Amino acid sequence: KTMTTAEIREDFLRFFEAKGCKLYPSSSLVPDDPSLLLTNAGMNQFKEYYQGKKTMPEIGACSCQKCLRTNDIDNIGDATHLSFFEMLGNFSFGGYSKADAIAWAYEFITGPDHLGLPPERLYMTVFEDDDEAIELWHEQGVPYDHISRLGEKDNFWAAGPTGPCGPCSEIYFDQGEEFGCGGEHCGPGCDDCDRYLEFWNLVFTQYDRQEDGSLPELPHRNIDTGMGLERIAAIMQHKSTNYDGDLLQGLIGVGERLSGHTYGTDAARDRSLRIVADHARAVTFMIGDGILPGNEGRGYVLRRLLRRAVYHGRLMGIEGAFLGAYVEKICELMGDNYPAVVESRSLIDGIVAAEEERFGATLDSGEELLAAELDKLDEGATLPGDVAFKLHDTYGFPIDLTREICEAAGRDVDMDAFDACMTEQRERARASANRDAWGTFNDVWTALSDRLAATEFRGYDEDECPARV
Ligand code: ATP
Ligand code: MG
Ligand code: MG
Ligand code: MG
Numbered sequence: 001k002t003m004t005t006a007e008i009r010e011d012f013l014r015f016f017e018a019k020g021c022k023l024y025p026s027s028s029l030v031p032d033d034p035s036l037l038l039t040n041a042g043m044n045q046f047k048e049y050y051q052g053k054k055t056m057p058e059i060g061a062c063s064c065q066k067c068l069r070t071n072d073i074d075n076i077g078d079a080t081h082l083s084f085f086e087m088l089g090n091f092s093f094g095g096y097s098k099a100d101a102i103a104w105a106y107e108f109i110t111g112p113d114h115l116g117l118p119p120e121r122l123y124m125t126v127f128e129d130d131d132e133a134i135e136l137w138h139e140q141g142v143p144y145d146h147i148s149r150l151g152e153k154d155n156f157w158a159a160g161p162t163g164p165c166g167p168c169s170e171i172y173f174d175q176g177e178e179f180g181c182g183g184e185h186c187g188p189g190c191d192d193c194d195r196y197l198e199f200w201n202l203v204f205t206q207y208d209r210q211e212d213g214s215l216p217e218l219p220h221r222n223i224d225t226g227m228g229l230e231r232i233a234a235i236m237q238h239k240s241t242n243y244d245g246d247l248l249q250g251l252i253g254v255g256e257r258l259s260g261h262t263y264g265t266d267a268a269r270d271r272s273l274r275i276v277a278d279h280a281r282a283v284t285f286m287i288g289d290g291i292l293p294g295n296e297g298r299g300y301v302l303r304r305l306l307r308r309a310v311y312h313g314r315l316m317g318i319e320g321a322f323l324g325a326y327v328e329k330i331c332e333l334m335g336d337n338y339p340a341v342v343e344s345r346s347l348i349d350g351i352v353a354a355e356e357e358r359f360g361a362t363l364d365s366g367e368e369l370l371a372a373e374l375d376k377l378d379e380g381a382t383l384p385g386d387v388a389f390k391l392h393d394t395y396g397f398p399i400d401l402t403r404e405i406c407e408a409a410g411r412d413v414d415m416d417a418f419d420a421c422m423t424e425q426r427e428r429a430r431a432s433a434n435r436d437a438w439g440t441f442n443d444v445w446t447a448l449s450d451r452l453a454a455t456e457f458r459g460y461d462e463d464e465c466p467a468r469v
Pocket of ligand 1: 072082199228
């Protein structure tokens, strides 16, 4: 059986509506919650229902939520992690029970009228001592050897450092032995391979973590589930990565057309095609929700994503501004479900184009400087690490591009020396950074500083003052 992204989204929401859950529209990527930088899960907009501050007359809710996760930045481009993604979810705030949630999840994924996934390829995990969940899955017909226990890292879920949280149970799809690492302990939750693909998380939200780390019980037992739409779409389309599903393929296609590269022919180009497809979507939806590029908080996340997209465009050989072509395609592919993006399209185009122009100029001057440095080198010499670092640190010129250009000129870069400079700089930054909250600005900064220059905003000074060389 195959289903499109649109069919899965529809079917999920109708299924849970029929169970009595009220359909809520996606909330904004800007959360109504000061403890959270960006919306990272379907449950965010329901926080006060979990806490008992609000009550819902219905037995629960369901939604398809726009999400943005900065903690996954390092993994963007792999098979399963996107920065922006859609999360299908069903929720209960003291309404329907854990038993219902498990029974309905199983009905939805295996039922012939719904996903119809083959039970022998499904694996469930539960939190350490959650025997109740094991029995509930078993009652659905899941054999015990398809149910395993995992610890806090995988099976205790929280949106952030404080707020509603609890033990969870996850559903994995076995993609087949050929995806396995062959390790002795390979199974759901394996860190070494993608054989078992996590696609749905059922959280039994029962605690409300406080600032001091304590875990008082919430006033009632709750349910919070999240299923990655891009992941389940890939599964339903017999594809092994998010990017091979119908929706993201459309964006990969834009990159292929602009760069002249065919997806699947070169690992590095493929990664750039994936990163640009992902980041372009994140940027489009962030601006659509009113975030503007800036030097801190959300605006900074947006600017970093935008610039990373631009330089990956260059890595693929795209010349000139190009993100507008992605924005157009995103409106075409997703406008039916997110009409606000189409309405803000001219604003998005304008902001994206302005950032592309500025950062493009930074890249141009970096390329000139690098060419001059290469000219100075003796035959066979490598580019010194401190030169690469200065390009990165002072001129905002990404190390990936430095390496790429050096390679084309038949030169190596002294990466050991470069890494040493980076480590030193990161330690300095860390010492002065105020690491206030998990998943916030500083984490993003650290994650991205490996690829984008820490001080690239000096590029603006260059526009205003004569270049300092
Ligand atoms: P992973 O272990 O793969 O990083 P997770 O455990 O962090 O995922 P959850 O917080 O449990 O993910 O989110 C619920 C569901 O949302 C996941 O099961 C997955 O289907 C989807 N999801 C989570 N993160 C991403 C992402 N970065 N890109 C795409 N889908 C995601
Ligand atoms: Mg994760
Ligand atoms: Mg996980
Ligand atoms: Mg999970």
